[in-house]
Amino acid sequence: MFQKGQVYENVYMIFVDAAGHSNVVRSNPRDVSDQAFDLLYQKVWGRLREAAEKKGCGIAEVWSWLGDGGMFAVHDEREQVALETALMFARSVLQKDLRGLRREFAKREINGEIHLRIAVHKGTIRYTDQGQQGLIHSSDINWGAHLEEATPQDSVAISKDVYGIMGKNKQGFVHGGRFEEREVYVFTPKVDAALVRRNWAASQGFEGLGMVQGYLQRVSQRDKAALINTAKVRVVDFGTTLTTCANYLFSTERPVYYRDAVISLLNRGGSFVCYMLEPGSPGAAQLAELRMEDTDGKLEFSMDRFKVFKGKEVAPMEGFQVYQYKLNSNMAAMFIDPESEDGVCLYSPYLNGMPKGGEVLDRADMPHYLVSRKKGGMYDYIWNYVSEYMESARRAL
Numbered sequence: 001m002f003q004k005g006q007v008y009e010n011v012y013m014i015f016v017d018a019a020g021h022s023n024v025v026r027s028n029p030r031d032v033s034d035q036a037f038d039l040l041y042q043k044v045w046g047r048l049r050e051a052a053e054k055k056g057c058g059i060a061e062v063w064s065w066l067g068d069g070g071m072f073a074v075h076d077e078r079e080q081v082a083l084e085t086a087l088m089f090a091r092s093v094l095q096k097d098l099r100g101l102r103r104e105f106a107k108r109e110i111n112g113e114i115h116l117r118i119a120v121h122k123g124t125i126r127y128t129d130q131g132q133q134g135l136i137h138s139s140d141i142n143w144g145a146h147l148e149e150a151t152p153q154d155s156v157a158i159s160k161d162v163y164g165i166m167g168k169n170k171q172g173f174v175h176g177g178r179f180e181e182r183e184v185y186v187f188t189p190k191v192d193a194a195l196v197r198r199n200w201a202a203s204q205g206f207e208g209l210g211m212v213q214g215y216l217q218r219v220s221q222r223d224k225a226a227l228i229n230t231a232k233v234r235v236v237d238f239g240t241t242l243t244t245c246a247n248y249l250f251s252t253e254r255p256v257y258y259r260d261a262v263i264s265l266l267n268r269g270g271s272f273v274c275y276m277l278e279p280g281s282p283g284a285a286q287l288a289e290l291r292m293e294d295t296d297g298k299l300e301f302s303m304d305r306f307k308v309f310k311g312k313e314v315a316p317m318e319g320f321q322v323y324q325y326k327l328n329s330n331m332a333a334m335f336i337d338p339e340s341e342d343g344v345c346l347y348s349p350y351l352n353g354m355p356k357g358g359e360v361l362d363r364a365d366m367p368h369y370l371v372s373r374k375k376g377g378m379y380d381y382i383w384n385y386v387s388e389y390m391e392s393a394r395r396a397l
Helices: 021-027 030-055 079-107 139-150 193-204 221-228 243-250 257-267 282-291 295-311 378-391
Strands: 007-018 059-065 069-075 116-126 155-159 174-179 182-187 213-215 234-238 271-277 320-325 331-336 344-349 368-372
Touching (some): 007 021, 007 030, 007 079, 007 139, 021 030, 030 059, 030 079, 069 079, 079 116, 079 155, 079 182, 139 155, 174 193, 221 257, 234 378, 243 257, 257 271, 271 282, 271 295, 271 378, 282 295, 295 320, 331 378, 368 378
Parallel strands (some): 234 271
Antiparallel strands (some): 059 069, 234 331, 331 344
């Protein structure tokens, strides 16, 4: 056991997480999903005890467990023993216990797929006088926890601190890239080195690139409402037909997250400004051709719903405004406090119909991106692009 008040060098910190946790929880009754993750804990804790016993490791403890994952600490006066214990544990969990867990899930009719992420790092730890792991503050623990979150599923990621002293144990580990200014190496059973590197690049991008939040489809009404609720001064909802915005504001279904968020913004003195194409304009005609739709009909539909919303006078409606522009922007964007240094933008460039008249992808099925003004120049580029359309727009409501 770790002793109170003692400093331990070369403590191996192992982070384990069930990447399929939410899928299992959604697909089973509460008692069944609890049973599933009890099985996970039994498997991994049993595997760590077995590895420690086989290697003769002095200390192997559970430092935290939160149902679907946690942290284990391994230490021995002989660092090689602690290293081999941690590596034996990590490899065995992925190569043996994960398969066993999946068989158990099938046998017990537990729905959902289970995947694991494991990260291994090492560092110096001062065990608190209170003897409580939760009170131990360590940059190495924080970094290891972040590494686990970045690890591709069904893989082990280790820091260069660990990789550099592994010797013959390096077999199967591939250089993935850099993470938070440190080199990372990844092991994925039965996957070739090139695919490991590709998986790491897909999950973490490339060194030196600015990161944006990407969504494969339109974000939910609830998420958009949460974004609007952060606005202090102004929200600009810029699009082509704005049918989604109009539907959210008009809807009689409950809950109405989006409409409530807009009303709250107006009540606290803010403004919500919409920009859309003008019916009968060159841009509306072009969009109708590109997307094979009745653009003018959609624009009139949206305007009718905006008028109904404004007519309800459920808030100071001078802050709710609608403008129309004439040229097709072929994109949608929502800006939160656009003039602020803390401004953010949720935007989506539109893909049109295929050149030979093939399928037209619905706007909701297109990728959406969340960009902060503080992250590089993309935010300012999009704001400047949209501003050119805004400058030529006329007030319609």
